[in-house]
Amino acid sequence: MIHSKVLLLAPILSALAQDLSTDIVGCTDLDCPNQGWDSCTVTDESYAGIGLARISGVPDSLVGISLVKGVHIEDPESGGGNGSDDDRSFKSVYYLGTPSNLDVGDLSGCAVVFNDPPTGPGFQQPKINDSVAVDIRASYGTCPDVITQGCIDSLTRQARNVQTGSNGCSALKSDLEDNPPDECSDLTGAGDGLGRFDVISLGNLSTISQSANGSSDCWPVQPKSDNLAQLYDDTSNGNYTEEGNLAEMYKITPILTVFTSSNGSNSLVSNTSASLTCLKVVSTGNVTNATDPEDTDEGGAAMSAVNMAGATVAGLATLMFVLL
Ligand SMILES: *[C@@H]1O[C@H](CO)[C@@H](O)[C@H](O)[C@H]1NC(C)=O
Ligand SMILES: *[C@@H]1O[C@H](CO)[C@@H](O)[C@H](O)[C@H]1NC(C)=O
Ligand SMILES: *[C@@H]1O[C@H](CO)[C@@H](O)[C@H](O)[C@H]1NC(C)=O
Numbered sequence: 001m002i003h004s005k006v007l008l009l010a011p012i013l014s015a016l017a018q019d020l021s022t023d024i025v026g027c028t029d030l031d032c033p034n035q036g037w038d039s040c041t042v043t044d045e046s047y048a049g050i051g052l053a054r055i056s057g058v059p060d061s062l063v064g065i066s067l068v069k070g071v072h073i074e075d076p077e078s079g080g081g082n083g084s085d086d087d088r089s090f091k092s093v094y095y096l097g098t099p100s101n102l103d104v105g106d107l108s109g110c111a112v113v114f115n116d117p118p119t120g121p122g123f124q125q126p127k128i129n130d131s132v133a134v135d136i137r138a139s140y141g142t143c144p145d146v147i148t149q150g151c152i153d154s155l156t157r158q159a160r161n162v163q164t165g166s167n168g169c170s171a172l173k174s175d176l177e178d179n180p181p182d183e184c185s186d187l188t189g190a191g192d193g194l195g196r197f198d199v200i201s202l203g204n205l206s207t208i209s210q211s212a213n214g215s216s217d218c219w220p221v222q223p224k225s226d227n228l229a230q231l232y233d234d235t236s237n238g239n240y241t242e243e244g245n246l247a248e249m250y251k252i253t254p255i256l257t258v259f260t261s262s263n264g265s266n267s268l269v270s271n272t273s274a275s276l277t278c279l280k281v282v283s284t285g286n287v288t289n290a291t292d293p294e295d296t297d298e299g300g301a302a303m304s305a306v307n308m309a310g311a312t313v314a315g316l317a318t319l320m321f322v323l324l
């Protein structure tokens with residue numbers, strides 16, 4: 001009897017283990033509408049790229065929970081685009097993805113979003129063959145690729161040990177501000193320690209309802225039956241060069257999630273757990289597309305609705321040039 005139960009369970013377990021095709025997946029895996037570039041509109045924001053990663057090391061009751069990042073590029077009304085001007089806004093929006101059997105209202109805990117990217121080596125850039133590496137748009141990985149294990153361990157240990165109460169997140173915030181782990185002093189470059197971060201309560205999230213969802217053309221999570229709850233957003237400025245676009249659009253954002261036991265009878269978690277997830281937008285690994293000159297500066301601008309028409313015109317101009 002026991003034997004047959006194990007056999008029946010095996011396919012379910014392997015289906016769970018398969019999960020996402022890589023540590024972080026983007027629009028190609030998430031079936032965003034294809035307009036020649038990545039594009040994904042969720043309620044009132046149109047993203048130029050998406051990254052989805054599972055949160056690892058969570059209690060069984062939370063398995064499948066994930067974090068999503070979308071980046072929305074906003075250019076000045078005038079069209080902007082003057083090379084080195086540092087006024088192009090890159091708005092990063094974060095969501096918590098929850099399996100359909102999990103009520104986001106039953107969660108309690110905190111998320112810490114580190115807005116300054118780690119200065120580690122970066123994720124490895126996938127190779128299309130032995131000689132051609134795709135650029136950072138397609139790169140993906142996990143935190144140990146970019147942050148020392150000592151820093152990861154200290155951060156998660158410290159987060160687990162902070163006494164959570166009704167104001168657990170402000171306690172965690174001041175604890176990290178006042179006593180950042182020594183092992184993380186180099187996280188965002190010499191002397192900057194943890195850099196700029198924000199702490200958000202997980203106890204107050206609501207999933208995007210069907211009625212609020214009318215203007216979405218994309219649901220950047222897998223499986224599609226999962227819910228999304230907006231967690232946080234942050235806007236930083238970059239310039240209009242391709243270098244600036246790559247640096248802001250595809251930067252890595254570490255997110256520390258701490259799940260605590262809630263006070264009610266519905267608590268999903270008995271022991272506090274803490275994990276660090278490193279998230280970034282992941283774009284096509286196709287080297288042709290990744291190095292398409294049209295998909296550099298104009299491609300970035302194309303993602304903001306303001307410039308969509310301009311990009312199409314630029315595209316046509318290139319096409320005409322080729323035909324001539
Ligand atoms: C590459 O871009 C073209 C349009 O320029 C699009 O049709 C194609 O699907 C893209 N390929 C991938 C792998 O995204
Ligand atoms: C772009 O920058 C240059 C040099 O700073 C300046 O002379 C020019 O007026 C700027 N153009 C626009 C459209 O802002
Ligand atoms: C690798 O891919 C590039 C672009 O498709 C091609 O030009 C090159 O010949 C390939 N190199 C090898 C060793 O296959």
Ligand SMILES: *[C@@H]1O[C@H](CO)[C@@H](O)[C@H](O)[C@H]1NC(C)=O
Binds near residue numbers: 164165166263
């Ligand atoms: C749990 O609820 C009780 C009664 O409502 C309250 O006194 C206590 O502070 C709560 N504990 C936490 C950790 O929120």
Ligand SMILES: *[C@@H]1O[C@H](CO)[C@@H](O)[C@H](O)[C@H]1NC(C)=O
Binds near residue numbers: 203
């Ligand atoms: C939850 O959200 C509401 C409305 O945004 C806010 O008034 C309230 O203070 C929040 N509660 C917590 C615990 O963050």
Ligand SMILES: *[C@@H]1O[C@H](CO)[C@@H](O)[C@H](O)[C@H]1NC(C)=O
Binds near residue numbers: 208213216217218219
């Ligand atoms: C929101 O809209 C997208 C795109 O139409 C759809 O795929 C998704 O299932 C919708 N989600 C909800 C909760 O209505």
Ligand SMILES: *[C@@H]1O[C@H](CO)[C@@H](O)[C@H](O)[C@H]1NC(C)=O
Binds near residue numbers: 084240243244245
């Ligand atoms: C644009 O921004 C990138 C990334 O911060 C930086 O490396 C580059 O030097 C900047 N370029 C100009 C011309 O300011």
Ligand SMILES: *[C@@H]1O[C@H](CO)[C@@H](O)[C@H](O)[C@H]1NC(C)=O
Binds near residue numbers: 270271
């Ligand atoms: C939860 O914490 C208690 C007390 O620290 C410990 O005895 C128990 O093994 C933990 N349970 C799990 C599932 O880690």
Ligand SMILES: *[C@@H]1O[C@H](CO)[C@@H](O)[C@H](O)[C@H]1NC(C)=O
Binds near residue numbers: 287289
């Ligand atoms: C990359 O995309 C282009 C355009 O969609 C396609 O023609 C080409 O075969 C793709 N290359 C690879 C290696 O997938």
